[in-house]
Structure formats: structure tokens, C-alpha cells
Amino acid sequence: MKAYLILEDGHIFEGESFGAQREIISEFVFNTSMTGYLEVLSDPSYAGQSVVMTYPLIGNYGVCLEDQESSQPYIQGLIVNELARVGSHFRKNMDLEEYCIQNDIPGIQGIDTRYLTKMIRNQGCMNGMITTTYYENREDIIEKIKAFQVTGEVLKTTCQKPYTIGIGKKKVALYDFGAKKNIAKELVKRDCIVTVYPATTSAADILKEGYDGIMLSNGPGDPSECVDIINQIKILMKSGIPIFAICLGHQLMALANGFQTEKLKYGHHGANHPVKDLSTGRVYISTQNHNYVVKDETIDSYIAKPWFRNVNDQTIEGIEYIHKNIKTVQFHPEACAGPLDTSYLFDEFMKMMEDKNHA
Template identity: 75%
Template sequence: MKAYLILEDGNVFEGESVGANKEVVSEFVFNTSMTGYVEVLTDPSYAGQSVVMTYPLIGNYGVCLEDQESTKPYVEGFVVNELARLGSNFRKNIDLKDYLIEHDIPCIQGIDTRHLTKIIRNKGCMNGMITTTKYDDLSEVMEKIHNFKVTGVVEKTTCDKPYKVGTGDRKVALLDFGAKKNIAKSLANRNIEVTVYPASTPASTIIEGNYDGVMLSNGPGDPSENVEIIKEVKKLSESGLPIFAICLGHQLMALAHGFKTEKLKYGHHGANHPVKDLNTGRVYISTQNHNYVICDDSIDRNIAKPWFINVNDQTIEGVEYMGKNIKTVQFHPEACAGPLDTDALFDEFEKMMEVK
């Protein structure tokens, strides 16, 4: 069956439908990872977005359900140059095509993803539609495409009620803003008992829980939209508890201190982004998935200082807060599949809890 990708700038790509037969409107971003498509599909930070994979062949090792970052995919749609007909891997549970159909995710293959990526790089991430309907008059759908906005996605991706992961002498509260499961797993692997809380949990519940530390998770959407959550993050920041934050949590902590965030032209999505530790001068390769960053010129140097920067575009990738036991990063130290260069930041969080 033919499928079409219609961008808000009027570009139309024709390909083949290899996923669910479903029409969706979403924001389109590209991801440069060569592997890890299962992790991409199930990363809640992609809620409201369709992902264009720049690597030309996707699905060659099928889907191993153990690799999922959440219980289901969160991408709205998937765009590939070629979807492997048969996945070959001894860990495979299901082929990617069948997985996409099972979870009602539309996928289009057979288009020039390099050309599509160049359009997004030049014009910025934009809205679009994946459909199997051939529209002779694009005005029928352009209003729907232009009016789409990624909103309310933290509420859609957070957990419904608290739950525990792992056991250990230390106890950490993890606020789930759309958390990847490897964050809790990375802590549990260090003999830490993790209690995962819904995003709307009051700060008082965490403060009264006698935890050794607090982790703020990744998540989707515009950070400034989460007004009530930002108020609670501010209270947590004043509690004296050691706090480590990743991605959206990093942005929410900045907003709680009066700093500003802005939307990048096309975001950072991939497993090959170099970040520099400003304390040591050392560069690490990181996995990233975000459209928003903290504005460097909005950071009050009496309150906080940049910790990491992106080597490619010099954007803020980490912040240390002065006089507080709080550190945050924009990238994903728990990445899987992805580089493990920054996994030691979880050890850094352990050290922060030692001086509580």
C-alpha cells in the first residue's frame, strides 16, 4: 500500500506503508543512531513526535522486548529508508514490522531519508502527516498539520502510581516525567532502592519520605508548560536533598531557579553527540533526545554554573548549582543502546548522597 508523508512546508514524499494503516499528525524530528531503534521507539520523550531514522536499514535485528525503555512505543510515527523484512538475532521476540502493526504505529519506507533530514536541518523540525490517502488538494490537511502542537505529554507518559525498583541500603525517589526504565535500572544496579513517583507528586511527599536522594527523569515536550511541576521542583531544590536530573528534569530545575529555556532549530537526537566537562576538559560521547535547551545567558552565575557544553554548538549540557547538592545534565548517562561514556555520573550521584 502506498503511503505519503506531507510536511507543513508543502513537501510531499511518497513511499510504502509498512506499519499500521493509520493517519497521524505530529512533529517530525530525525535521529542519527545506527542501532537502538527499539529504544528510540519506546522512549517516552518522543511522545507527540514522529522519528526519521537517518541510518538506511532499520529492523535488521528485530525487536527484543527486553530492550524496551517503557511498556509500549511512544512515537507517533516512524520513517525509514528501508525496513528489514526479517530480523535476525537470537534474542529477537518479534519482527519490527509486526511490532509496529501490533502497537498501531504507522511507518513509511522507501523515501529518501537523507533528503528529508536535510529539509529538517535547514528549516527546523516541523509538523507533518503520515497517511495512506492521496490528497489532491493539500489545503484539506494543511490546517490540521499547522494547528498541531505537542502539549500535555508529561501527563500522558508518567506512571499512574508509585512503584519500587531494586533493593539496597540507600533509597532514592525518582520523579517520572516520562522516564526511561534504564534510569531506575542504573540506580538499582548500584544497590539502591528506587521508588518511582508520578510527575504530579507533591514535593512534601518526597521530602517526608526520608530519601537519601532525588532523581528527576527525562520526558517529552516543552518544559515551560509544566508550571505546577516547576513549583514542586523548586521546593525540592530548597530541601537540602541531593538531586540529580536528566534531560527534562535538567530543564525543569533550571526553570525552577528562574532561568529560561528555548527550542532548538532541529534538536539533538542520536547516540553520537560530544559533550565537554568544563571542570576537567574531557570530552564524552553521549546519547541525546531533546528539542529544548537552557539559555546560557539566562543562568545567574551566583546561583549555578555550566558543567557540560555541547562541543558541536556550544549549548548547555549540564549545570552545577552553587551551595546546593544539585547537578543536572541534558544528555542520557543511562543510554542503552548507546555510548556508556557517561554512565559514571550515576557514581557521581552516589558520592553526592554520601555528603548529604
């Protein structure tokens, strides 16, 4: 069956439908990863968005459900140049198209994803529609596409009640703003017992439990919308408990300290982004998925200092807070399917908790 991608600027791409045959409107971004498409599909940070995969063949190793980053995918749609109808891997549970059908994800294959990616790079993230209907008169459709906004996604992706995983010596609270499962897994591997809390949890409820550390997770959307969460973080950061934050959590901590965030033209989405540790000069390859960054010039040097920078565009990728046991990064140290260059940052968090106990 034919399918169409209609962008807000009027461009139309014609391809072949796969997965769920339903009509959706979303924001469109591109991801430059060569592997890890299941991790992309199941990353809650993509809530409200559809993803254009730049690598031409997607689905060649099928789907292993154990590798999902959440209990359900939140991605709106998937656009590929060529879909591998049959995946080949000893861990495979199903093929990619079957996964998309089961999870109601519409997809298009057979379009020029290289050209589409260049459009997004030049014009910025755009809204669009995936549909199997050919619209002769598209004026009303275009207006509807333009009106779409990614909003309120954190509350859609967070857990509904607290739960605990792992058995360990360190007690860690993980604030779930749309957390990837591998964040908790990395902590459990390091002898932590992790309690995951909904984004609506008050700081008081967390502080009364006597945690050794607090982790602020990744998540979707515009961080400046999360006013209630930011107010709770302001309370948490005064507690003296070590805090480590990732992606959206990094941005929310910056906002809680009076810094500002802004939307990038087309965001950072992929597994090949170089970041430089400013304290050592060493460069690591990182996985990233975000549209917003902390504005460099708004960081108060009396409160914090840049820790990591993106080598490609020099945007802030990490912040160390002065005289506070708080560190944050924009990228994903828990990255799966990789690269795992920055997984050592979980060891850094463990050291923060140890130092606090010995202080």
C-alpha cells in the first residue's frame, strides 16, 4: 500500500506503508545510528516525534524484546529507506514490521531519507503527517500539521507508581521523567538498590527515605514546561544528597539553578556524537537524543562550570556544580546498543556517594 509523508512546508514524499496503517501527525527528527533501531523505537524521549533513520537498511537483525528501553514504545512513526522484511539474529523474537504492527507504529519505506535528512538539517525540525490517504487539497491538512505541538509528554511517559529493583548497598532514587531502563540497570550492576519514582513525586517524599544518591532521568519535550518538577528539584539540590542527571534531567537541573535552555535547529539524535571532557581534554563518542540544550552564556560561573562540550557544535554537554555534590550530562552514559565510552560516569556517581558518606 502506498503511504505519504506530508511536511508542514508542503513537501510530499511517496513510499510504501509498513507497520500500522494509521494516520499520525508529529515532529520529525533524524537519527544517524547504524544499529540500535529498537532502542530508538522504545526510548521515551522520542514521545511526540517520528524518526527518520539515515542508515539505508533498517530491521536486518529483527527485534529482541529484551533490548527495549521501556515497557512500550512512545515513538509516533518510523521512516526508512529500506525495511528488512526478515531479520536474522539468534536472539530475535520477531521482525521489525511485526513489532510496529503490534505497537501501532506506522512506517514508510522507499523514500529518499538522505534528501529528507538534508531538508531537516537545513530547515530545522518540522512537523509532518504519515498517511495512506492521498489528499488532493492539502491546505487544511497543512494548517493542521503546523498546529501540532509536542507538549505534556513527560507525564505520558513516566511510571504511575514507585517501584524498586536490585539488591545493593547504596540506596538510589531515580526520578522518572521518561527514563530508559538501562539507567537503573547500570546502577543495579554497581550494587545499588534503585527506587523509581513518578515525575509527580514531591521532593519531600524522596528526602524522607534517606537515599544515598538521586538520579534525574532523561525524558521528552521542552524542559521549560516542567515547572512543578523544577520546583521539586530546587528542594532536592539543597539537601546535600549527591545528584547525577542525564539529558532532560540535566536541563531541568540547569533551569532550577536559574540558567536557560533553548531549542536546537535539528537536535542531536544518534550514536556517534563526540563530547570533550573539559577537565581532561579527552574526547568520547556518545549516544544522544535531545532537541534542547542549556544556553552557554546563562551559566552563572559562581554556581557551575561547563564539564563537557559537543565537539561538533560546541554546545554544553555537561555541567559541574560548584560547592554542590551535583553533576549532569546531556548525553547518555547508559547507551545501548552503544557506544559505551561514557559508562564510567556511573562509577563517578558511585564515588560521589562514597565521598559524601566519608565526609
